[in-house]
Amino acid sequence: MKTLDVNLGARSYTILVGGRALTRAAAVVEPLGFETAPIIITNRTVFELHGGSLLDGLKRFGPSAIVEIGDGERFKSHQTLFKLYREMLRIRADRRSWILSLGGGVVGDIAGFAAATFMRGIRFVNAPTTLLAQVDSSVGGKVGINVPEGKNLVGAFHQPSAVLSDVSTLGTLPDRELGAGLFEVVKTAAIWSEPFVGYLERSLPRILERKANALEHVVVEACRVKAEVVSKDEREQSLRMILNFGHTVGHALEAATAYRRFKHGEAVGWGMLAALAFGRTLGRMDDRSVARLGRLISRVAPLPSLRGIGIEGVWTALCRDKKFRSGGIRMAMLSAIGRCEIVTDVDPDELRRFLVSFLASPGAYFAPGDLR
Amino acid sequence: MKTLDVNLGARSYTILVGGRALTRAAAVVEPLGFETAPIIITNRTVFELHGGSLLDGLKRFGPSAIVEIGDGERFKSHQTLFKLYREMLRIRADRRSWILSLGGGVVGDIAGFAAATFMRGIRFVNAPTTLLAQVDSSVGGKVGINVPEGKNLVGAFHQPSAVLSDVSTLGTLPDRELGAGLFEVVKTAAIWSEPFVGYLERSLPRILERKANALEHVVVEACRVKAEVVSKDEREQSLRMILNFGHTVGHALEAATAYRRFKHGEAVGWGMLAALAFGRTLGRMDDRSVARLGRLISRVAPLPSLRGIGIEGVWTALCRDKKFRSGGIRMAMLSAIGRCEIVTDVDPDELRRFLVSFLASPGAYFAPGDLR
Numbered sequence: 001m002k003t004l005d006v007n008l009g010a011r012s013y014t015i016l017v018g019g020r021a022l023t024r025a026a027a028v029v030e031p032l033g034f035e036t037a038p039i040i041i042t043n044r045t046v047f048e049l050h051g052g053s054l055l056d057g058l059k060r061f062g063p064s065a066i067v068e069i070g071d072g073e074r075f076k077s078h079q080t081l082f083k084l085y086r087e088m089l090r091i092r093a094d095r096r097s098w099i100l101s102l103g104g105g106v107v108g109d110i111a112g113f114a115a116a117t118f119m120r121g122i123r124f125v126n127a128p129t130t131l132l133a134q135v136d137s138s139v140g141g142k143v144g145i146n147v148p149e150g151k152n153l154v155g156a157f158h159q160p161s162a163v164l165s166d167v168s169t170l171g172t173l174p175d176r177e178l179g180a181g182l183f184e185v186v187k188t189a190a191i192w193s194e195p196f197v198g199y200l201e202r203s204l205p206r207i208l209e210r211k212a213n214a215l216e217h218v219v220v221e222a223c224r225v226k227a228e229v230v231s232k233d234e235r236e237q238s239l240r241m242i243l244n245f246g247h248t249v250g251h252a253l254e255a256a257t258a259y260r261r262f263k264h265g266e267a268v269g270w271g272m273l274a275a276l277a278f279g280r281t282l283g284r285m286d287d288r289s290v291a292r293l294g295r296l297i298s299r300v301a302p303l304p305s306l307r308g309i310g311i312e313g314v315w316t317a318l319c320r321d322k323k324f325r326s327g328g329i330r331m332a333m334l335s336a337i338g339r340c341e342i343v344t345d346v347d348p349d350e351l352r353r354f355l356v357s358f359l360a361s362p363g364a365y366f367a368p369g370d371l372r
Numbered sequence: 373m374k375t376l377d378v379n380l381g382a383r384s385y386t387i388l389v390g391g392r393a394l395t396r397a398a399a400v401v402e403p404l405g406f407e408t409a410p411i412i413i414t415n416r417t418v419f420e421l422h423g424g425s426l427l428d429g430l431k432r433f434g435p436s437a438i439v440e441i442g443d444g445e446r447f448k449s450h451q452t453l454f455k456l457y458r459e460m461l462r463i464r465a466d467r468r469s470w471i472l473s474l475g476g477g478v479v480g481d482i483a484g485f486a487a488a489t490f491m492r493g494i495r496f497v498n499a500p501t502t503l504l505a506q507v508d509s510s511v512g513g514k515v516g517i518n519v520p521e522g523k524n525l526v527g528a529f530h531q532p533s534a535v536l537s538d539v540s541t542l543g544t545l546p547d548r549e550l551g552a553g554l555f556e557v558v559k560t561a562a563i564w565s566e567p568f569v570g571y572l573e574r575s576l577p578r579i580l581e582r583k584a585n586a587l588e589h590v591v592v593e594a595c596r597v598k599a600e601v602v603s604k605d606e607r608e609q610s611l612r613m614i615l616n617f618g619h620t621v622g623h624a625l626e627a628a629t630a631y632r633r634f635k636h637g638e639a640v641g642w643g644m645l646a647a648l649a650f651g652r653t654l655g656r657m658d659d660r661s662v663a664r665l666g667r668l669i670s671r672v673a674p675l676p677s678l679r680g681i682g683i684e685g686v687w688t689a690l691c692r693d694k695k696f697r698s699g700g701i702r703m704a705m706l707s708a709i710g711r712c713e714i715v716t717d718v719d720p721d722e723l724r725r726f727l728v729s730f731l732a733s734p735g736a737y738f739a740p741g742d743l744r
Contacts, residue, residue, distance in 0.1 A: 082450055085525070085526055086520070089519070117527060117528055118526060120528055120529055121528065148458070152492075155489060155491070156488065156489055156492055
């Protein structure tokens with residue numbers, strides 16, 4: 001078990017990472033001085049698998065209220081949010097109440113947003129149960145819901161009071177979900193830490209076998225990078241944008257396929273490959289580094305094919321997502337492994353031309369065998 | 373025209389108060405460096421009266437988008453909120469967009485909450501057009517919406533980037549609305565400043581005649597007090613609770629009459645009278661001060677009668693609103709004019725007995741002629 005502190009002044013908090021983080025929840029929750037048992041927001045599948053450990057870890061707080069929401073991205077809606085508020089009022093929640101979210105990113109995002117806005121903000125503890133949520137959405141305080149026009153368009157910054165990342169929950173995660181989370185891990189390493197990229201290259205087989213100490217290391221290191229970035233730029237004014245590496249094209253691919261073909265992490269996998277290939281085209285990165293990251297990305301998990309995705313859908317989504325600023329598109333790009341910068345003057349025509357070619361044959365940008 | 377600075381560190385802002393604050397909007401808005409014209413959120417009645425002045429004051433920003441919501445408390449709902457989000461997306465609002473709310477507390481609260489949560493927070497400027505909104509809801513950053521279970525139960529703290537309090541808009545305010553706002557002004561004076569109470573006693577006739585410089589003085593002084601309190605306790609951890617003077621019983625009266633009989637300010641008027649009379653019963657305040665404030669409150673405006681309001685409805689609402697903390701009820705009470713404290717150990721039985729008697733004959737607690 002390891003702990004990691006996220007330094008955000010008065011909003012600092014501790015992440016507990018390890019194979020027994022849920023049953024040992026009290027270690028980080030007790031010092032927070034809650035006067036009541038939590039309101040646990042979760043979904044049925046996750047609660048059946050991991051609810052027992054969590055209730056064990058929290059038994060000294062007395063009986064918790066358990067509120068289940070539907071399983072899946074479509075439940076990250078304002079309908080679910082308002083059901084949550086009303087359920088909380090029904091069970092007489094007040095400003096001293098606290099929310100504990102047990103689940104993946106959907107549960108954490110909506111439960112966190114409910115916490116941010118219920119009676120103008122109550123505390124919440126996040127217990128993420130997917131790799132993606134453990135390495136990404138649990139650090140940084142971004143919470144929110146989707147609206148029909150797009151994902152996460154309504155939300156807030158609301159830091160958790162603690163995070164419980166129990167890597168034993170990853171044992172029951174479908175392979176595809178694990179892979180999707182690992183793409184975000186690769187992103188985190190790629191933008192900040194060459195040694196972490198090296199670790200991933202060496203340890204990928206043990207990570208994919210879900211060895212507890214390999215997973216623990218991955219979660220701690222990814223959270224450490226994200227915490228460092230976020231603590232320097234909590235409200236995403238500048239530096240934090242490097243966390244969007246791979247997301248410009250990634251988001252556009254998700255939107256162009258109506259969020260059906262790709263898991264978010266998979267879209268980011270493709271988005272990173274595109275950003276790397278485009279970066280090399282612009283002479284921003286050397287061939288060797290591009291090939292090295294391409295190889296790592298392709299070893300993580302198979303990526304759903306780009307077949308049939310036309311430039312028009314991708315381009316429309318990209319332009320809607322990224323507002324042009326006086327002529328240029330803003331995009332996170334690597335200058336080396338472990339070094340990312342925000343390029344603000346990407347020429348739209350050049351990017352569009354590149355994407356036409358990349359969508360048609362992404363393999364052409366990498367050496368044979370580099371992409372599976 | 374006067375300006376007042378609200379000091380909240382990085383969230384500090386300026387309030388412009390005066391008879392031409394709308395047409396001179398650029399003076400405080402220009403330095404904020406917005407890149408776009410505002411999205412003006414308003415209602416039809418207000419916009420017809422004052423939209424022209426505002427558009428005049430903002431013309432150098434180019435054409436504004438105007439989004440109208442319904443007029444009245446029932447529109448401070450999540451249905452309206454989601455219509456706002458979708459309308460903003462339809463007109464391609466993004467993180468650089470800003471909201472300008474033109475209207476009373478309903479418009480300011482919901483527009484402010486939309487700003488707090490749209491794409492995790494965009495900036496907003498508040499142009500309150502009622503006395504209540506100018507002296508109360510425009511300072512302090514409380515924004516939110518109602519749910520069927522109660523008012524303001526969903527919300528956030530989101531400070532405006534500037535406030536434009538144009539007292540000429542008060543010229544068209546119905547008498548009853550002006551009175552409702554003045555009760556909150558009396559509250560502000562009573563908890564913080566004996567000289568301000570003295571000013572109100574002397575100047576009430578000129579205020580009720582809506583003389584511009586009297587209104588300007590009232591708004592500036594009330595905002596100054598509130599800004600001082602809020603800057604010491606932005607998130608309502610302690611001191612800020614004194615702003616709830618008169619609200620314990622006031623909220624309960626509003627809820628017990630289904631928000632139909634009283635304007636909020638009127639309920640606060642009764643709530644202050646109750647808190648004063650109860651305070652004297654407890655020996656917390658001298659007869660003379662109680663009589664003096666009772667007289668001022670009764671001069672402000674006629675209060676709707678308490679007739680037919682039973683203790684059960686009031687008590688249920690009060691207990692739901694104020695959670696008992698280990699036996700005692702928490703309540704803001706005066707110890708002298710200009711001095712308020714949070715009493716945490718009010719005996720529920722004693723308060724209930726007092727309320728039975730007060731509801732039956734409030735006049736018995738004040739000298740003949742003190743209450744109209």
